[in-house]
Amino acid sequence: MKLKPQFRDFEFKSFDEEKRTVELSFSSEEPYERWWGMEILDHSTTSVNMERLNNSAPLLFNHDRDVVIGVIEYAKVENNRGIALVRFGNSAKAKEVFSDVVDGIMKNVSVGYQIDEMKLESESDGLDTYRVTRWQPFEISIVSIPADNTVGVGRGADNLKEFEVKILNQKNKEIGMTPEEKRALEEKQKNDLKQAQSEARADERTRVRELTTIGSRFNQNDLAAKAVEDGTDVDTFRTMVLEKLGTAKPVDTKANDVMDEKDLQGYSFARALAAAVSGNWENAQIEKRASDNVAKMIGAEPQGFYVPHQVLKKELTTTTGGAIIDTTTGGANFIDILRNKLVISKLGAVVLSGLKGNVAIPKQTGSTNAYWIDEGGETTVSDIGLDLLSLSPKTVTASTGYSRQMLLQGNPDVEGLVMADLASALALEIDKSAISGTGANGQPKGILNTTGIGAVDCTDGLSWAKAVEFETAIAAENADVDNMHYIAGAGVTGKLKTTEIASGTARHILENGEVNGYDYRRTNQVGANTMLFGDFSQVVTGLWGGLDIIIDPYTNSKKGGVVITAFQSVDVGLRYAQAFSASTNIPA
Numbered sequence: 001m002k003l004k005p006q007f008r009d010f011e012f013k014s015f016d017e018e019k020r021t022v023e024l025s026f027s028s029e030e031p032y033e034r035w036w037g038m039e040i041l042d043h044s045t046t047s048v049n050m051e052r053l054n055n056s057a058p059l060l061f062n063h064d065r066d067v068v069i070g071v072i073e074y075a076k077v078e079n080n081r082g083i084a085l086v087r088f089g090n091s092a093k094a095k096e097v098f099s100d101v102v103d104g105i106m107k108n109v110s111v112g113y114q115i116d117e118m119k120l121e122s123e124s125d126g127l128d129t130y131r132v133t134r135w136q137p138f139e140i141s142i143v144s145i146p147a148d149n150t151v152g153v154g155r156g157a158d159n160l161k162e163f164e165v166k167i168l169n170q171k172n173k174e175i176g177m178t179p180e181e182k183r184a185l186e187e188k189q190k191n192d193l194k195q196a197q198s199e200a201r202a203d204e205r206t207r208v209r210e211l212t213t214i215g216s217r218f219n220q221n222d223l224a225a226k227a228v229e230d231g232t233d234v235d236t237f238r239t240m241v242l243e244k245l246g247t248a249k250p251v252d253t254k255a256n257d258v259m260d261e262k263d264l265q266g267y268s269f270a271r272a273l274a275a276a277v278s279g280n281w282e283n284a285q286i287e288k289r290a291s292d293n294v295a296k297m298i299g300a301e302p303q304g305f306y307v308p309h310q311v312l313k314k315e316l317t318t319t320t321g322g323a324i325i326d327t328t329t330g331g332a333n334f335i336d337i338l339r340n341k342l343v344i345s346k347l348g349a350v351v352l353s354g355l356k357g358n359v360a361i362p363k364q365t366g367s368t369n370a371y372w373i374d375e376g377g378e379t380t381v382s383d384i385g386l387d388l389l390s391l392s393p394k395t396v397t398a399s400t401g402y403s404r405q406m407l408l409q410g411n412p413d414v415e416g417l418v419m420a421d422l423a424s425a426l427a428l429e430i431d432k433s434a435i436s437g438t439g440a441n442g443q444p445k446g447i448l449n450t451t452g453i454g455a456v457d458c459t460d461g462l463s464w465a466k467a468v469e470f471e472t473a474i475a476a477e478n479a480d481v482d483n484m485h486y487i488a489g490a491g492v493t494g495k496l497k498t499t500e501i502a503s504g505t506a507r508h509i510l511e512n513g514e515v516n517g518y519d520y521r522r523t524n525q526v527g528a529n530t531m532l533f534g535d536f537s538q539v540v541t542g543l544w545g546g547l548d549i550i551i552d553p554y555t556n557s558k559k560g561g562v563v564i565t566a567f568q569s570v571d572v573g574l575r576y577a578q579a580f581s582a583s584t585n586i587p588a
Contacts, residue, residue: 028081051136108145114135116136271283272284297545312334351541358391389575403561448582463499471516477578492531
């Protein structure tokens with residue numbers, strides 16, 4: 001027979017408030033009705049294995065293995081009863097429960113035990129009575145609600161692993177059978193065993209495969225290996241991974257710094273460009289050292305030279321006009337310039353820079369439900385639907401051209417000009433991928449290709465009712481917030497400006513930069529037949545390492561020009577897809 005661990009409930013015997021100890025009885029030979037018949041726990045010294053309880057086993061609360069409130073000092077068999085002395089800890093939860101025990105509020109204790117062998121003792125009126133001749137208690141819990149005495153299953157124990165239980169004297173049940181009936185029974189038992197073994201093997205292969213897949217996806221291979229060994233089920237393991245990642249330290253980009261303050265202040269991007277153009281880094285030792293440090297940190301050599309993320313946040317000089325002159329108007333930095341160029345960032349998208357390695361951010365995909373219950377009724381457990389937003393680096397590139405002579409002069413204002421150009425070019429491509437990236441061929445997966453966003457069918461054209469439908473799709477998922485925006489291209493913008501809310505009203509869907517009170521932005525980064533609406537703070541953009549800069553002195557060599565190409569590792573993800581709705585079939 002396959003059985004899960006069983007539970008029984010008893011009350012406390014006595015307690016010592018000063019020592020914070022409680023003596024309790026956790027088992028007896030009282031018959032107990034189970035689904036398979038009456039159960040009697042034999043209390044001879046050879047029947048009860050106290051090894052686990054007497055190895056400083058933890059005292060739990062409500063059978064929750066993550067809520068340890070004390071320790072079991074000793075356990076023994078005395079007068080056909082299991083007796084234990086438990087000591088409460090000093091954690092806030094332990095003190096709270098012990099106080100309730102002393103005050104008589106918490107009166108119940110529950111023991112979990114594994115049955116290894118039982119003997120068919122008698123049959124009466126169709127009810128079998130079994131004496132458990134080998135069993136092992138493995139945990140003791142203080143419980144707020146005792147187990148159901150009709151079935152003896154403890155709360156929170158549904159995910160515990162099943163064990164094979166040996167049943168003795170089962171042949172007694174065959175008395176009175178004909179030889180044919182006995183052979184049929186034996187054949188059936190043999191086939192049932194084969195089927196059970198086959199199903200168990202298939203279930204185990206599936207469990208191991210899913211555990212290792214989840215572990216590999218979220219870089220938790222060691223945790224997965226332990227879960228396989230411990231027999232942990234998949235749902236429990238998902239929770240373990242989320243808890244582990246959820247308690248991880250916040251992304252600390254300072255941990256990825258590769259330059260000290262002195263080198264950072266002395267760093268010149270213009271000098272690095274000049275060195276890369278000439279191929280001589282003798283006068284650019286700070287810049288060369290910084291590039292080498294980035295390569296060492298990320299474990300990859302640059303195609304040209306690396307610009308660390310610290311430099312990308314350093315203030316840069318900018319020009320006041322079209323010419324390169326000495327007068328400057330103040331500081332900016334590459335990351336700020338990039339943010340300002342990104343449409344999604346202007347609408348609230350989060351930009352994380354200076355990342356290293358893959359990033360996993362816990363996110364919620366559902367909500368907790370509330371219920372009304374009758375007196376003494378039990379609440380329904382609702383799954384809040386936790387998942388992970390995983391970001392991994394993907395490469396985007398942008399190029400811009402300059403005079404070779406200008407770069408070799410090393411003018412500081414070149415620094416701001418080149419950075420601004422590269423940031424603009426990269427921002428255009430990142431924006432495009434955040435909105436409509438396919439998730440294939442090295443691209444991030446954009447909003448429009450993410451499963452779960454609301455879909456609005458505009459085959460018959462735009463109308464006031466359709467505009468409201470964008471909002472309804474999000475509101476239906478309880479994802480509507482104040483800070484939401486519409487974005488679309490020039491063609492759709494024109495339609496919105498010329499389509500009346502209702503015929504003859506002279507009021508249009510898009511007026512004063514708003515659609516139904518929500519901010520509207522025009523950008524040709526959105527497809528010609530597309531409009532997107534939602535909460536862009538749910539978009540996360542990650543930037544890894546620094547810029548990888550390549551100098552190409554050949555393509556425009558006849559014109560004395562140099563092409564500068566930048567490579568940046570980027571990814572984009574959504575924390576909550578239901579915060580967006582879109583239409584991709586608006587007629588031209």
